[in-house]
Amino acid sequence: MNYGKIIHIIGVLLQVEGTLMFLSVIVAWIYGEDCWMYLCATSVGAGILGTLLRLKKMKREKFHAKEGFVITAICWVVLSVVGALPFFFSGAIPSFTDAVFESASGFTTTGASILKDIEAMPHGLLFWRSFTHWLGGMGVLVFILLVVPSNADDMYLMKAESPGPSVEKMLPKVRQTALVLYGIYLGLTVLNIVVLIICGMPVFDSFCLSFGDAGTGGFGVRNDSIAGYSPACQIVITIFMFLFGVNFKLYFLLLFRKWKDILKCEEVKWYCIIYCAITAFVVVGILKDVGDFGTALREGAFQVSSIMTTTGYSTTDFNLWNAMPKAMLVLAMFIGACAGSTGGGMKVSRWILWFKQVRNELSHFIHPRSVKKIRLEGKAVDQETIRTANVYLMAYVLVFIVSLLIISFDGFDLESTFTAVAATQNNIGPGLGVVGPAGGFSEFSILSKLVMIFDMIAGRLEVFPMLILFAPSTWKKM
Numbered sequence: 001m002n003y004g005k006i007i008h009i010i011g012v013l014l015q016v017e018g019t020l021m022f023l024s025v026i027v028a029w030i031y032g033e034d035c036w037m038y039l040c041a042t043s044v045g046a047g048i049l050g051t052l053l054r055l056k057k058m059k060r061e062k063f064h065a066k067e068g069f070v071i072t073a074i075c076w077v078v079l080s081v082v083g084a085l086p087f088f089f090s091g092a093i094p095s096f097t098d099a100v101f102e103s104a105s106g107f108t109t110t111g112a113s114i115l116k117d118i119e120a121m122p123h124g125l126l127f128w129r130s131f132t133h134w135l136g137g138m139g140v141l142v143f144i145l146l147v148v149p150s151n152a153d154d155m156y157l158m159k160a161e162s163p164g165p166s167v168e169k170m171l172p173k174v175r176q177t178a179l180v181l182y183g184i185y186l187g188l189t190v191l192n193i194v195v196l197i198i199c200g201m202p203v204f205d206s207f208c209l210s211f212g213d214a215g216t217g218g219f220g221v222r223n224d225s226i227a228g229y230s231p232a233c234q235i236v237i238t239i240f241m242f243l244f245g246v247n248f249k250l251y252f253l254l255l256f257r258k259w260k261d262i263l264k265c266e267e268v269k270w271y272c273i274i275y276c277a278i279t280a281f282v283v284v285g286i287l288k289d290v291g292d293f294g295t296a297l298r299e300g301a302f303q304v305s306s307i308m309t310t311t312g313y314s315t316t317d318f319n320l321w322n323a324m325p326k327a328m329l330v331l332a333m334f335i336g337a338c339a340g341s342t343g344g345g346m347k348v349s350r351w352i353l354w355f356k357q358v359r360n361e362l363s364h365f366i367h368p369r370s371v372k373k374i375r376l377e378g379k380a381v382d383q384e385t386i387r388t389a390n391v392y393l394m395a396y397v398l399v400f401i402v403s404l405l406i407i408s409f410d411g412f413d414l415e416s417t418f419t420a421v422a423a424t425q426n427n428i429g430p431g432l433g434v435v436g437p438a439g440g441f442s443e444f445s446i447l448s449k450l451v452m453i454f455d456m457i458a459g460r461l462e463v464f465p466m467l468i469l470f471a472p473s474t475w476k477k478m
Contacts, residue, residue: 006071007053013075013140014050017082018043020135021128024086027204028124035122038090046082070474073465076457079140080104083132092121097446104453106132107140108460109342111218111312111429112452114442118223123204130208130219136460137215137244137342138185184251185342189214192240199232209313213240216343218312218429225314225437231298234315238302245309245337246271247349264378267349271338274348278328279304285325300325308332310344312429319436326432333422344427344459346396352376353389395463400425403455407448420444425455 021043028036084103087093093102098114105112106129115121121129192213196206208221222228226237246268253262283293283300290296299316306313307329318329336345356374363370374381403421410417412434419431420441430437441452458466468474 004056005067006074007056009071010075010078011050011053011056013079014046014053014082016050016140017079017135018046018050020131021046021083021086024124024128024131027127028122031123033122033124035086035090035092035124038086039124039128042082042085042089066468066474069465069468072461073457073469075140076107076461076465079107079136080453080457083107083128086125086128090122090125092125097449098442101441101449101453102129103132104456105424105429106130106217106219107136108427108456109133109136109215109217109310109344110424110427110456110459111212112424112435112441112456113219113429114440114449116440116442118221126208126221127204130211130217130221133215133217133219134189134211135215137217138182180252180255181248184248184255185214188240188243188251192236195236195240196233199236200230201233205229209237210240212311212313213237214244214342216241216244216309216311216337216341216427218306220313226302227315234298234302237313238298238305241305241309241311241313242275244311245305245341245343247338247340249340266377267338267352270352271348274335275304275308278308278332281328282325285328286321289322303329304332307428308335308343308345309337309341310426310428312423314430314437317436317438319432319438330419330422330432333419333426333428336426346393346426349376350389350392353381353386354393357386357390392463395467396425399455399458399463399467403451406451407444410443410445410448412443420452421455424452425459427456427459 021039025036025039025043028034028039080100080103083106084093084096084099087102088096088099093099093114101112101114104110111133118126189210192210193206196210197203201209205221208219209226211217212219220226226234229237247265250262250265250268253265279301282304283296286300287293287296290299302313302315303318305311310333318326334346335351336347337343339347339349353374353376356376360372360374363372374386400421403425404417407421408417412420416431416433416435419433420435423429423431423435430439433439434443435441441449444452454466
């Protein structure tokens with residue numbers, strides 16, 4: 001294990017986090033809030049500690065895939081703990097466990113909250129809370145690749161942090177790929193902010209909610225989430241949530257005008273089809289209660305976009321809907337967004353692979369001598385990718401079941417317990433029952449919150465980086 005490299009990257013991470021946290025200090029100054037002191041102290045402290053860690057010399061620069069997974073997992077834990085300090089020291093969140101829960105929920109773009117009165121929190125902390133979505137959406141380690149010298153091994157970090165079955169370099173160098181991705185990410189975020197301001201949303205709210213859109217997070221700045229904003233603002237947020245759930249490879253292809261490759265984007269096509277189908281079912285399911293088709297369409301499209309992209313905003317308390325539309329939202333939780341997007345869930349591309357495997361097996365039963373290869377995006381899928389997708393499913397189910405059993409000891413009803421795990425592991429935010437849009441996660445025990453913190457980080461990192469920390473062979477000297 002290359003401990004020197006691990007310490008070095010943690011040092012860089014702390015420096016980056018401390019520097020970016022200073023933006024929240026500026027916001028607190030603007031609003032004349034005392035929380036600037038706690039934000040500033042954490043910002044400076046993280047920067048100093050990061051600098052000290054980087055003073056340690058590395059015995060070797062290179063590292064392997066195993067170390068890439070370990071580095072990623074440890075960095076996300078450190079990121080969440082340090083990000084929690086301003087909430088805790090300022091007294092805005094008195095419990096340290098709750099503060100880490102809120103911070104982890106922010107960085108993993110989950111949006112699950114323990115806060116009961118969001119509007120009571122200072123603007124500086126609200127800004128930091130939402131900004132963690134933006135930082136975690138594309139990936140903090142991907143951001144680090146932009147500011148530190150890169151080498152071939154850095155691809156291991158991008159693969160461990162980026163969501164989806166497979167990650168490839170779009171350009172010859174990892175740093176170039178990261179630069180283009182963050183350029184697209186920043187451009188869409190700025191466009192989102194501008195359009196919301198044009199639609200009449202306050203500037204502060206526009207920044208915070210756009211950070212949530214971009215990272216597919218879900219932290220709002222009002223107690224009613226998005227319900228209090230105009231229909232125009234709700235429509236804009238619906239559109240941008242959907243756009244950030246698209247594989248960023250599509251935007252890359254559009255940017256470089258690779259029209260033939262765009263037509264082969266099978267995952268994006270199915271993402272659109274599934275979204276439209278679930279939205280249609282939800283609209284039909286709530287039309288009788290809502291009474292107006294326009295309102296039903298706006299609310300249905302918003303909630304499906306929010307849940308399927310795992311953003312977590314809400315314009316209505318869907319806890320009050322009947323069984324069918326709620327069942328469709330739970331289905332959307334597990335499907336998730338596209339691979340290579342900022343969204344969570346199990347990813348559309350994996351569902352396509354699993355469906356094609358089932359279809360091939362059925363075909364093989366009927367025609368035993370036939371040999372068919374699974375193809376995705378016009379290319380044959382290698383056995384390693386299929387194996388990894390299948391192992392991911394088993395690991396995902398294992399983590400889900402263990403988490404469900406532990407959290408069930410809190411004594412909440414099955415709907416609340418099941419969707420609490422689904423909402424945190426899929427990085428969604430709200431669930432049903434106690435954890436619905438009008439509820440929250442504050443009533444769970446400390447143990448359950450720790451489990452859900454693990455689930456949020458595991459879900460964001462696609463399970464394996466967190467599980468590898470618990471493998472004894474990971475820490476043995478080779």
